[in-house]
Amino acid sequence: MTEAPRILIVGGGYVGLNTALRLQRKLRRGEARIAVLDIDSYMTYQPFLPEAAAGNIEPRHVVVSLRRALDRCAIVNGMVTGVDPVSRTVALRPQLGPARVMEYDILVYAPGSISRLLPIPGLAECGIGFKSLEEAIHLRNHVLGQLDLAESTSDPEIRDRALTFVFVGGGYAGVEALAELEDMARYACRYYRTIDRGDMHWVLVEATGRILPEVGPEMGRWTLQELRARGIDARLETLMKSAEGGHIVLSDGTELDSDTLVWTAGVKPNPLNQSSGLPLDERGRIRATAELVVEDHGGVFTAGDCAAVPDLTKPGEMCAPNAQNAVRQARTLADNVVATLRGRPLKAHRHAYVGSVAGLGFGKGVAQIYGRKLHGLPAWVMHRAYHLTRVPTFDKKIRVLTDWTLSFPFRREVVSLGALSRPREEFERAARSGAR
Template identity: 70%
Template sequence: MAVPRILIVGGGYVGMYTALRLQRKLRRGEALVTVADLDSYMTYQPFLPEAAAGNIEARHVVVPLRRVLNRCQILSGRITQVRLADRKAEFEPHEGPALTIAYDYVVMAPGSISRLLPVPGLADNGIGFKTIEEAIALRNHVLGRLDVAASTPDPEVRRRALTFVFVGGGYAGVEALAELEDMAADACKYFDGLSRADMRWVLVEATDRILPEVGPDMGRWTAQQLRERGIEVRMGTMLKSAEGRHIVLSDGDEFDTDTLVWTAGVKPHPLVRAGDLPVDEKGRVRVDAGMRVHGTDFAFAAGDCAAVPDLTRPGEFCPPNAQHAVRQARTLADNVLATLRGQPRRPYRHKYAGSVASLGLYKGVAQIYGRELRGFPAWFMHRTYHLTRMPTFNKKTRILMDWTLGLFFPREIVSLGAIEEPRKEFTLSARS
């Protein structure tokens, strides 16, 4: 009798945690689990702002799938289509011919991608903040702009280099801006002729509030704190154009910048539309409370790409965040096992506990079970909570060591921008 094959599409929160739980609970020879993802590691995204600010070593916020999922098959490449009709998926490895993967059960967890709007110049000049590569590039870029500003007498070049624009007032935008501004302000003392006042940081948000996850009061408090640090918080404002790195805002303001970070929302990964999966009007996979895809008894989906009903709020769906994704993965893995063994599935139910956000070293904001925290207590809560959620004891220990060393030594201020073009110096040498 053939061993059942379980295909997990995506190695993020849902994909990795589902595979990890299946790996622990499956009996030997009961099923073969395959995880397919473009990258062979899982990124713990809540720590991206701290990695960008240099508080945490970038490699410490990623978990290698091959080490953690040592009893699963790991395929590095791109799943281009998942078909329910014949239970097959199309896979393109990084190199070599494409493959067709047959499966008995499938878990859709490709996550989400940045939701771009048709703003002129955005695609050419902007950068997102969803991956560790983007976080590293942004850190190098910001420090590189300080180098540029400190090395030129041209006031226009200097002004453009020291202007940093972030679009999107949710978690990603506010935390990324706050951490990087805190890092840059700290770094300024090492650059002759530069001070915090020379920099211009702008947060652009289309709605009338930022950080809606922590409630209106905490959102207003956060905006006030950012403004007291000299950060411009433009609410009710939209980015109209970014052509030639010339920013045009809907409130009429125009200026040049070398740095445009886009964090204005996400949308389900386009892979969910590439096959015959049932999707809703927002492009999310339709699933029931047990995360089973509608019309099937072998397909499951969760996380950012799925419309998972929130049983604690009838008629609503679970928001796309790490708190739900990690918990959904546990229930999903149990339901796959239950289906495999002919047992009843259970619905996913989790009442949202609250939100925490870091605003730089020793600064934060939080709302936990209706209780509001701000300043150092919220910052400490942010670090404590996410440290406990970081996968593997190895990574927890390394992050804790990074934080401990940060108490005694200053942050590194070296821009490794050349890492993005490692052959440039070699090529120039060859031509000389």
């Protein structure tokens, strides 16, 4: 009896999860064996990270369990360390135990991207990104903890440092993270006797002359005006030169001290690309055809942030590395995997840009959909409606909608749970006390 073909999916993010979900629906039982390889056992819906950080959404509702959603797939947790397209194998290193080598007949390669860091003194020691749920929740607890510190100290320098928050990068991640956290902190000020919203110093540093390029120049300018009207110090055409010891130096000569430095200045393809044995372009992305097949490697498919996928709606350009493209590419990719198994012709991926939406705090947003420009409350509603339809699984849609509904009649929770990042601290303190 011939064994069913083996499909390995490297990465459980947008592309990996959505590809696997579609394959589950399209393939007959026993037609193929599917395994998803990822260091985590869940997929994070990253557009909801700012709202999770602001406390509008329960953190568990931002992630989708791979094992629960993909009941017809094997989930293997570990770090993929290499791909050998010649022998058709993938090397995997679990958190514990010996490394594994897994064979495949069809490979879906979608490890995504990582934060793109620059060699700025102090950045690696002081900065934090905004790509994972862990980072988002840490920032929420950290910001509220800084308010606690500022309320409790009698040292004006410590207070000023605690109430200064610096975000580098004026794209989606930076603007939405800053806007949501500033909105949360401004709300929290009502519970602090000595802190007024004007005491906080929120700084946005952007190297180019505009923010939110995804929503177009006009809406980007409106967003900039909105942020500045809220007292946010948005600096364009400005670079961060150093951040050693939390002392931040900007290219315009400004110097300030802060214990909160959030780095959102772009992403780059996963370093696994370099050891994948697959063809790369000048930016380190996997070279793909319009059918989402890796160039010169039949049976290997790719999509998402790690891949250079031709944009057939804009000849000569590549698809932008965003969630909208990743989700739609996953559909075409899954259909082409099914076509490959059944000996049918593959279809090219073609997706015209629909538009972009961004949340800027409770009741505030900006959007450009099918050429129509919105801002304020209508854009905020559009932002929530769009992402509610895109978050995977019906269960998560209902849970997120419930969170949003409950946020209207009840007050927002503004409790710092900073100890979550140091769960053994209390136990270790008790141990030291008992040893004396």
